[in-house]
Amino acid sequence: MVLRTISEGLSDAISDYISSNPASKSNHENASQYLPGGNTRSVLYTSPFPITFVFANGITLSSADGCTYLDFLGEYTAGLFGHSNEQIKNAIQDAVESGWGFGGVGVWEGQLARRVCERFGIERCRFTNSGTEANLMAIAVAKVVTHKKKILVFGGAYHGSVLAFPSTELQSPLNVPHEFIVGPYNDIKYIQSLQKDLTITNDLAAILVEQMQGAGGCHAASPEFLQSLRELADNTKSILIFDEVMTSRLHPGGLQSYHGVKPDMTTLGKYLAGGSSFGCFGGKEEIMKAFDEGRSDGGLVLSHPGTFNNNVISMRAGCVALEILTDDVLVEMNTLGEGMRKELNELCINYGVQERMWVTGVGSLMALHFGERKEGDDFREYVEVKDKDAEDLFWFWMIENGVYLARRGFVALTIEHRKEHVERFLEVAEGFLKTWAHVFR
Ligand SMILES: Cc1ncc(COP(=O)(O)O)c(C=O)c1O
Known part of the structure; x- marks a missing residue:
């Protein structure tokens, strides 16, 4: 099997993304005539264009292109109750x-x-x-x-x-x-x-x-x-x-x-x-x-x-x-997040990439990092550690497989997330590692 490089993978992923999301692309182009960058909230900008959503229910998001995503962004933490409590x-x-x-x-x-x-x-x-x-x-x-x-x-x-x-x-x-x-x-x-x-x-x-x-x-x-x-x-x-x-x-x-x-x-x-x-x-x-x-x-x-x-x-x-949001509900959500972060880090270890891909966070909030990790160096400033191409490749992979998270690898659970949702995230992330772990070694 010929192993592809990150730049080859990224170029294919971007082409697929563009061809799979024509309505989002068109919405972005139309909005860009009036909103600089096509949006009014910079954190939502993503190249070549963000996905346009038309409907949300529980922890699923539906796009203008007819795709459904499992939402792991939780509206950057503001959506703690899901989309339709x-x-x-x-x-x-x-x-x-x-x-x-x-x-x-x-x-x-x-x-x-x-x-x-x-x-x-x-x-x-x-x-x-x-x-x-x-x-x-x-x-x-x-x-x-x-x-x-x-x-x-x-x-x-x-x-x-x-x-x-x-x-x-x-x-x-x-x-x-x-x-x-x-x-x-x-x-x-x-x-x-x-x-x-x-x-x-x-x-x-x-x-x-x-x-x-x-x-x-x-x-x-x-x-x-x-x-x-x-x-x-x-x-x-x-x-x-x-x-x-x-x-x-x-x-x-x-x-x-x-x-x-x-x-x-x-x-x-x-x-x-x-x-x-x-x-x-x-x-x-x-x-x-x-x-x-x-x-x-x-x-x-x-x-x-x-x-x-x-x-x-x-x-x-x-x-x-x-x-x-009783104490019990809040603790349950954060316990689920603790477990998810631990399992993600274990996956990175199992695929031998833990020095180039790892997860930090507390409870229900976490961030996947791609870059060069130094022992005991979890607190370095984020801008210095980034391997942007690897981060992007991961994001396109997750999106293609119906899992939505922030482009920068940020994940926020909600009180609607259950073990089976986390398992789905882990399964898709493992698929990424199976295909791409070689570029991190
Ligand atoms: C720690 C922290 N403080 C302040 C803000 C700003 O909040 P808002 O986006 O509601 O202005 C944010 C938003 O992400 C944040 O994460």
Whole structure:
């Protein structure tokens, strides 16, 4: 048998993809006349064009080209309840029946706030429309209440469209113009050295960190690193913000309750409104009370008016979503993910490719990596390790076999995933290894 190279495989896979998806191609071309890149959400861009979906049910997606996919992307974690959960559907229908856009206060925002605060141990919170906005608000509040300017973030972090730090050297040119210090993730020695740098510590307003970098490749922080951030925040009287937009689903009470390191503020988003647009920032009352316009103690008053902050669809769907997501349901989903990651890594070992293909993550969130792995080097910045062609080849293989995941190898399970779905993923991934393991050796 003649073994093909990656570039031959990729070229064939792309030709097949183009010929199998003419309706998606045409939709992309039409949309591109008005939307740069043919879409309005950059993460969805994929070359030569993304698949256009027309219908979703449970964990299946149907394309404009008549193909059905098993969904392993879970709407980048926001689709934790699958695509058509009956209870969430009813809540949205009820919201529609009740009329929407009151331009006034409803009963649901207070109820959702109670559920969010109780669940994550937050004293007071405020809602936004996205995780990006939640992080923007948290940083802005931290600067105002501390009267300081610097924000410590980490290479590989993604906190939103205007808060992206692909590496310690590289920031998105679209980033908001705060005074960011971008440190290496998971590096306790770096944090210890910062403690001695008065030019930074004297002006440190906030530390913003993901306990597992999601978009950055599902790299988890060590408990010691998180503890060192807590100490830095305490010593410098700065505000420790945990961005739990992705990670809050990984443990009852969020990943912070697993590690036991308590932040001053938490930001949330994604799945918490059952799949409707949502963001939330919250934390200690002494910080959040600045948003109480009725306060009578003469303290700081800040305004946060956002038109859609209490949109009735997200508020109602969120209340139901948090009822559905009991600790047992959440733990079951994450246990399934733990097992899946373990089995995927075992497959890589069985085919002798574990130094070139491996999986990282926590619970129901994981990322497949293609590149050169170094022993004990799971926390390197994602941009440095990529073997883009291998990553692409894997993606086209999975798509061709009816399994949908992010082009960058990101996988998010939902509460609708079962063992048999995971087995199907593993079966298709093994098919890939049977055909392509030789290019990794
Ligand atoms: C950790 C983290 N923070 C913030 C965001 C931004 O959330 P949104 O896309 O809702 O603005 C994301 C989105 O992927 C995220 O993963």
